[in-house]
Amino acid sequence: MNERPESPAPRGSGQDRRDDLARRLARVRETVAAACAAAGRDVAEVDLLAVTKTVPAADVAILCGLGLRDFGENRAQEAAQKVEEVAGLVPDAAPRWFFVGGLQRNKARVVVPWVTRVESLDSARLADALDAQARRAVDDGLREGPLPVLLQYSVDGDPDRGGVAREGLGALAAHVSGLPGLRLDGLMAVAPLGAEPDEAFADVAAAFSALRDDHPSARVLSAGMSADLEVAIRHGSTCVRVGTALVGERRIASR
Ligand SMILES: *Cc1c(COP(=O)(O)O)cnc(C)c1O
Numbered sequence: 001m002n003e004r005p006e007s008p009a010p011r012g013s014g015q016d017r018r019d020d021l022a023r024r025l026a027r028v029r030e031t032v033a034a035a036c037a038a039a040g041r042d043v044a045e046v047d048l049l050a051v052t053k054t055v056p057a058a059d060v061a062i063l064c065g066l067g068l069r070d071f072g073e074n075r076a077q078e079a080a081q082k083v084e085e086v087a088g089l090v091p092d093a094a095p096r097w098f099f100v101g102g103l104q105r106n107k108a109r110v111v112v113p114w115v116t117r118v119e120s121l122d123s124a125r126l127a128d129a130l131d132a133q134a135r136r137a138v139d140d141g142l143r144e145g146p147l148p149v150l151l152q153y154s155v156d157g158d159p160d161r162g163g164v165a166r167e168g169l170g171a172l173a174a175h176v177s178g179l180p181g182l183r184l185d186g187l188m189a190v191a192p193l194g195a196e197p198d199e200a201f202a203d204v205a206a207a208f209s210a211l212r213d214d215h216p217s218a219r220v221l222s223a224g225m226s227a228d229l230e231v232a233i234r235h236g237s238t239c240v241r242v243g244t245a246l247v248g249e250r251r252i253a254s255r
Contacts, residue, residue, distance in 0.1 A: 018062050021247070025066055028245050035230040046233055049098055049222070051243035053078070054250045057085035063246075064093035072119070072241050074101025076110040083114045100188070100222075100241060102162050105129035112137050117148040119188040119222050119241075122164045124175045127182060134181035146181055150188040150222055153207050155200050163189070166207060173215055186220030186238075187211055197228040201235035208236065 028048065036043040051072040052060050060071060060082065073079035076099075083097055096116040103111065103118065105126055111118065112133040121127055127149070134147035151172055154163030164172050176184045187208045191200035201223060208221045224232025226245035233240065243250065 014058075014062075017059065018065070021059065021062050022066055024246050024248070025063070025068065028242055031245075032229065032233070032240060035233040038230070039234045041233065045238055047239040049100075049239055049241045050246050051100065051225075051241050052082070052247065053101070053243065055243075055247050057082050057089060059247060060086045060095070061089040061093070064090045064095055069094070070096050070098060070116075072098040072100040072243075074099070074120075076103065076107035080110050080114070108133045112147060113142045115147070117150065117185065119150040120152045120162060121149045121176065122152045122154070122162055122172075124172060127172070127176050127179060131179040131181035138181070146183040148183045148185045149176060150186045150220060151176070151184070151211070153187050153189040153204060155189060155195065155203050156192040158192070161190075161192070169207060169211065170214065173211055173218075177215060184215055184218050186218045186222065188222040190225070191223075191228055191232075197231040198235075201228070201232050201237075204232075205235040 032046055032048060033043050036046060047070065048068070049070045049072045050063055050068050053074045064086070073082065079097065079099065086093070086095055097114055099111050099115050099118045100120055103120055103126060108126070108129040112130065118130060121130065130147060130149065134143060137143040138145070151169060152163040153169060154161065154165050157165035173184060176182050187204070189204040191197045204223055211218050220239055221237050222239040222241060223235070223237040224240040226242050229237070229240040229242065
């Protein structure tokens with residue numbers, strides 16, 4: 001396992017990178033605004049979550065300076081380190097961190113102290129682990145209230161890619177609602193590779209609607225990435241998770 005994010009490579013001057021990120025951010029905001037307009041929705045209904053996995057802390061600091069506040073990470077250890085680095089680089093920025101990747105139960109304690117919301121909750125066992133850590137963090141004064149979570153819904157039901165299949169969604173939602181350390185805020189989904197995004201997000205919207213029938217306070221639908229955010233917005237997404245379009249191709253190097 002020596003797949004690791006490449007260390008921050010020279011990318012021209014800091015100013016060049018800042019200009020590049022500013023241009024990209026403007027383009028993403030335009031795309032989101034156009035998709036909202038096309039869907040007859042208010043742009044204020046759709047949050048932008050910048051997915052910064054494999055992206056160096058220096059870039060996150062630049063994005064904070066450009067007015068972004070919400071960042072998504074998918075590896076516990078990488079994220080924990082980045083949270084600290086960004087706090088050192090831009091101490092006044094107050095970024096909020098979202099966890100969007102597969103999470104092992106024994107990593108719950110790494111994530112809970114700094115995470116604003118876990119979007120990838122897909123099993124009762126992980127829920128129990130997060131609940132225990134969240135309650136402990138409240139006792140220790142590290143958190144104030146229950147930890148907001150989204151259930152990750154698997155459109156194709158393939159367990160290898162994370163997420164809970166449609167049949168399991170109701171039971172997992174009921175389980176999470178019974179845990180005092182967690183707060184069920186909604187649903188997250190990724191369109192399966194090769195799937196028709198329109199069909200995939202129509203299915204996601206139906207699953208979200210069923211969830212809300214039983215849990216009206218679950219208002220967040222986190223759906224849509226760089227390649228399919230317009231379709232997701234058309235199907236009611238309230239949070240798009242954008243990586244590539246914002247920061248460029250991820251570069252993973254072995255070392
Ligand atoms: C990487 C990732 C994203 C962002 O994907 P892009 O195609 O780079 O925009 C969104 N959501 C999750 C869960 C991810 O892992």
